[in-house]
Amino acid sequence: MKSNSLIAEFVGTFTLVLFGAGTAAVTGSVLAAALAFGFALMVIVVQFGKISGAHVNPAVTLGLLADKKIERKTAIGYILFQLAGGAFAGLVLWLVLPPSFASTYGATTLTSGLQVYQGFVIEMILTFLLVGTIYQAAVNKSGGALTPVIIGGALTVAILLGGTLTGGSLNFARTLGPLISEALAGTLAIGSLIDVAIVYGAGTLAGGILATLVHSKIFKNPEE
Template structure:
């Protein structure tokens, strides 16, 4: 239960910090943090929780990471489903609190789920921040998640300097967001996509499948590549 609690809190912090920065701070003139700030916010959430609770659960905070790490032979099959459930619960709890906060402003929160980025949700086509189509979105999410898993497995390998694993993983997530916020608003994490789509509704829910399939496929491929080519065995 300590592991599952750690995954709940870690995923909660990722969604609350990352999506919260997008909702509250990204576009406020003249001091808005923009894409760069949001990218660092997501990276910092993972970096901080990797050191805080990573020693307990491994610091996945992401179903695609859990399945990628499983494909890489690092966790047992019996842990996969409880990890994913814990991550989803943490993400949805964070999104619910974000909704309460963002709608508590004196000025009514303008919520238009026909436009990209509503409630920091992920999308493609008309719901992509810069109009990228389904194929582009799928490729970006697949490739970025695959490399994210390779980085995670490599930096946490017994042969690596584990003291710097959290830093490398957090910075990798910053880079991933810098690349793909314009494409999909960056997912690489089905739990993060699900929590925001639930509250955004509309077309974001019908597009949610991509943000499960592409990251999970990329995560599994990344895990298999590391296990097959780079593991010590």
């Protein structure tokens, strides 16, 4: 595990959360946020894909660890730096956003009436679709030169589908950033943290692991 790969994961995750959650906070639009996250991820994959793999998401890293595509030590380092990058983005959002845009800092929340178990299932399914796309495009190399566009497009579509329901996280580091912002602003609802852990932590990680196992066993590259 090289230090530049850890730095790439930190910078990549920071960029993703800053621009994605920042757009969500400023515009309040699911469409704008989906496009911001998608285009940001495209750029990140181009910049850091050959350095660290541009995981920028604990669900991707943990999924690849479950499929033994990455060493445990490297996976732990990646996840720690991803979370640090997301948290740092939250700090920056708290510092730069004026009060008129800082009510939620682009936080991912369940829409009114949606139960925690429903949020868990939604985040798991959306993350499954995203990580499955990443696995085929990048790991099985079926995406070719279009890999960044395919991966970014998959994230955009997933957020468009789930944004109004759960906020469309698919990435615990993305959820962590605005949580840090809210904590610093004194607006964090402590009682919601268990729900956050279930929906955006367990839900996304389960989706990532399930995706890599399904795609590696059932949709295995025939050339391997």
